[in-house]
Amino acid sequence: MYIKQVIIQGFRSYRDQTIIEPFSSKNNVIVGRNGSGKSNFFFAIQFVLSDEFSHLRPEQRQQLLHEGTGPRVVSAFVEIVFDNSDGRIPIENDEVRIRRVIGAKKDQYYLEKKNVTKTDVMNLLESAGFSRSNPYYIVKQGKINELAIAPDSQRLKLLREVAGTRVYDERREESKIILQETEGKREKINELLQDIEQRLHTLEEETKELKEFQELDRTKRSLEYTIYDKGLREAQSKIKHLEVKHQEFADTANTQKASMAKLANKIEEYEAEVQSTTQKKEILVNEQQDLYEERQELIKKRTNLELDVSDLTDSVQNDRSVQESSKSELQQLQLTITNTETELNKLVPTYESHKENEQKLTSRLRMCEQLLSQIYAKQGRGTAYKSKEERDAWISREMKQLQKSLTDKKSEMAAALDIVQKAQNSLAGIEAEVEERNKNIESRKVAIDESRKFIASLRQKLDEALDRRKELWREEQSVDQALQSVEESLKSTERSLMIKAPKGISRGLESLKRVVSEKKIKGVYGPLIENFRSRERFFTAIEVTAGNRLFHVIVDTDRTAAQILNHFNHMKLPGEISFMPLNKLISKDIQYPDSTDAVPIIHRLECEDRFKPALKQVFDKTLLCRNIEYASKIAKENDLDCVTLEGDQISRRGALTGGYHDERISRLTLQHKIWQLQDDLDKQTYERQRLDIRANQTKRESYYQDIKSKKDKVKVLETDIQEISTNLRSLQSEIGTDLASQLSDNDRQEAEKLNNEVQELKRRLIDAVRNRTSLESKKNELDYLLHSNLIRRQRELQQQMEEITIEDHEMQLDHVEKELSRVKQNIAKASKRLEELSSLIETNTKHLEDTANELDDLKKSDRIEKERFEGISKKAEKWTNKSISLQRDVEEYSQKISALGVLPADAFDKYQEVPMKILWKKLSECNDGLKKYEHVNKKALDQYVNFSQEKEKLMKRKDELDKGHEAIIELMEVLELRKHETIQFTFKQVSHYFSEVFKELVPNGKANLLIRRNIGTDSESQSQSQTSSGSQSIEHFTGVGIEVSFTGLAAETCEMQQLSGGQKSLVALAMIFAIQKCDPAPFYLFDEIDQALDSQHRTAVANMLRKLAEKAQFITTTFRPELVQSADKFYGVRFRNKVSHIDAISKEEALQFIVGDDD
Helix, strand or coil, X not given: CEEEEEEEECECXXXXXXXXXXXXXXXXXXXXXXXXXXXXXXXHHHHXXXXXXXXXXXXXXXXXXXCCCCCXXXXXXEXXXXXXXXXXXXXXXXXXEEEEEEECXXXXXXXXXXXXXXHHHHHHHHHCXXXXXXXXXXXXXXXXXXXXXXXXXXXXXXXXXXXXHXXXXXXXXXXXXXXXXXXXXXXXXXXXXXXHHHHHHHHHCXXXXXXXXXXXXXXXXXXXXXXXHHHHHHHHHHHHHHHHHHHXXXXXXXXXXXXXXXXXXXXXXXXXXXXXXXXXXXXXXXXXXXXXXXXXXXXXXXXXXXXXXXXXXXXXXHHHHHHHHHHHHHHHHHHHHHHHHHHHHHHHHHHHHHHHHHHHHHHHHHHHHHXXXXXXXXXXXXXXXXXXXXXXXXXXXXXXXXXXXXXXXXXXHHHHHHHHHHHXXXXXXXXXXXXXXHHHCCCCHHHHHHHHHHHHHHHHHHHHHHHHHHHHHHHHHHHHXXXXXXXXXXXXXXXXXXXXXCHHHHHHHXXXXXXXXXXXXXXXXEEHHHCCECXXXXXXXXXXXXXXXXXXXXXXXXXXXXXXXXXXXXXXXXXXXXXXXXXXXXXXXXXXXXXXXXXXXXXXXXXXXXXXXXXXXXXXXXXXXXXXXXXXXXXXXXXXXXXXXXXXXXXXXXXXXXXXXXXXXXXXXXXXXXHHHHHHXXXXXXXXXHHHHHHHCCCCCCCCCCCCCCHHHHHHHHHHHHHHHHXXXXXXXXXXXXXXXXXXXXXXXXXXXXXXXXXXXXXXXXXXXXXXXXXXXXXXXXXXXXXXXXXXXXXXXXXXXXXXXXXXXXXXXXXXXXXXXXXXXXXXXXXXXXXXHHHHHHHHHHHHHHHHHHHHHHHHHHHHXXXXXXXXXXXXXXXXXXXXXXXXXXXXXXXXXXXXXXXXXXXXXXXXXXXXXXXXHHHHHXXXXXXXXXXXXXXXXXXXXXXXXXXXXXXXXXXXXXXXXXXXXXXXXXXXXXXXXXXXXXXXXXXXXXXXXXXXXCXXXXXXXXXXXXXXXXXXEECHHHHHCCCCCHHHEEEEEEEEECCCCHHHCXXXXXXXXXXXXXXXXXXXXXXXXXXXXXXXXXXXXXXXXXXXXXXXXHHHHHHHCCCCEEEEECCCHHHHHCCCEEEEEEEECCEEEEEEEXXXXXXXXXXXXXX
């Protein structure tokens, strides 16, 4: 162990955080100029490790803070990093950090970044080998000189500290204080005993009546004790009997509870059966009602079809006469249509020419009127605006609006032209198609006849498909009702399962569903309970084994779990949740016993292979055993947990848990029901999907296309675009011109010209409109006659001829007859199905009644069982109350016996065989006898008893104090002896090492330590050889003297007062090294110990340090090169801007420091 690193900030001259490069475990030297901060570095280490800086006042703490330029320092810290690779400090780290932080109002210690007390730090250092009795592992400046000039008495005090006699002295002083307290208590007890003896003597002088009274009183208390004791034992016996009864009740109650649980399960099953049968019955009744209504509709349809057959038979006979008359009228109508079309074709070109001329005139008229309006508007703007700039600004705004309008019109026209083009293309295709179809009309007549037959066949199939669709609708309705019922049951069961889980866990699982749904998180497989299956007989054992771990959530990785927890915290969701990340679950192979009566419970679980690690984590170390006795045996032999089918558990550590388990609240039972409902839901969902597919196959698609002409709109848009463009050009030309309230000559001429042109255009437009109107009226008359009369009538006749063909009527008749046959078949099927439904409804009704009756019987049995259980409970309550009453009697008897106080010796056996009646009689006689002594001072008697008891207690206490007094005196003698032996031993050690060290430092020299004694009134110095005798007490020691010779000659032996300053320092160093050898520390800090030495002796000290550095770390400061030469690592302290800095340097730089300082 050694100081590896020191970190300083804000302490004295070290303002900035100073991280000193790691020290060597051997000899380290620090050099620097005076005032640079070397001593402050030593103070920093003392600040953390020494008692010198304990209990600092606020002003003292403030003085330790850096005071320099710049921001004020409000706190400082010093941190020492110890190398603990040898484990000397009892902390399991290779490095141990101790930090002390101070401020104006705080002083705190930290061990490994944890706040600790000063005592904790000191105790830790003592456990690592630091002795509080040896103050010389840190030697500050002046300490050497202080020791060199110290008197003998001071050196004796130092010897006592090194020997650790302070502990003995402290314990001796403590023993003296305890001895004084003990003697005071003994004196006080003696005084009390004298008073009590006097008082007892007075009480004993009572008359004979008092003794007789006491005798009768003892007899009375003996009788009362016997009566109370017998009552107590009788009550205890009754309590034991009641406990047996209570245990019998508990067994009966457990049996009764099990029976009630089975009844409750049966009731639940029958209620579910009643609900299911009721739903089936409702479905069947609804189907019966729908089928009955459908049959009535079919009967009506049959009647209508029979009438249609009769009507069609009559229609066939009239077809030929109607067909002949229609053919003649059609020929005459075709001739009229041809003449009308010829006349209309001649009229249309003339009409179009007049219409185009009218549109041109209208367009030109609008253009002239707009130009004329612009000229007058220009004249108006000359008076409307105050300046040319204001007018130009308005024109710019108006042009922007016109430009936008122009863009919109162009876009609208482009869209309209596109529509026109598409319509024209479509129209051309339609015309070509119409022409092609007209050519093929004749050739398709045969195909139409065949199509009619095919249509008739399709109609028959359509009717059959419609019937099948109705059946599918009924089937779909039935499936939907079943699906809805299963979904509701599933939701109800899932809610029940969540209720059985702890509140925090159920909330956590609900929150988990929300997070997974909203954040689309993958790799979440749900709670453990949802990911395995087992047989129902194992549910109780599985549930008591897993407990709430059944709700631990399985996820793929720990990253997924962390992601979910982050969302939980961010969204502030409620609940508790535990994860089982599959990538972190590691299971060991377990050797199970080979037995048919004990099998691993995990072998009774089924799950996917990827979830097996999660199941092993919970169930791997549990065996399923046939009974509790075998489970106990297996658990001890195989170090495995065991569980029975009833839920009794035996821990491998020996604990037994079990009891009654209510299967009605079993979480696995609810989960099993959820599995079943999910299977039913999957089946119903599949059936619904199958019906949807069949329904989708019957869908029909239709498309409509409607084309409108856009040519007129395009022309209107073209005219609007011309007007806007003209307006824009006019406004553009006006920008920049001067304002004028009158028209210019050109404008007046232009306006006059436009007025004339407008008048002419209006006249010509009137004539054009009159001519176009006349032609349009005639054209419309011919067009209406052709399309609304002649062609329509032609189509009616053609359609009529097609509709009244004999084949068509015969085909219709055949179709109606087949439809009539199909309807009759459907009526027969409906009637048969109604009979089946009536039978099924009757069967369901009978089953429902039977189930309901059985359910009523079960409920009656349940009520009877509950009443029986209540009866047992009342009895148990009665027994409990009786037991409580007896327990009160026991307590009352016990209190009465205790109240009797000290009983006579024969009171316990004297009257035990006497019957209770005789005891009560004797007690009554005794009470009568005591009435004669009512005048006796009973208080005096109580006082006599109390004083006697008090005397006995005081005697015991006196004996204890006497023994304690002797033990304290013996302890003080032992401490004094050990103290004497310790000082003698320490003196011998220090004297030996002092001579040895001095010999190394001064090879030709010699040095001895002497004990100074005070014998009688004389003071005498005796040699070391005389100190071995233990006959003299250490209290006669007055000091420790030193005799040295630097030449080895006895004649030149000197004491400390006769030595020079350098020799004194060398002797003091030898003394310090001797003390350190007696009580070695893991490291030493020396601050300029070579200051007063000459070169030869500094070299000797340097060699000594090099030798000692093999076993301990040394950190020294020096101004001389000798210590630098022997060091292993070097540090230089610099002082810049009133701030100290310490850095690791080379030996050469260290020597340069010293040379520069000497200069």
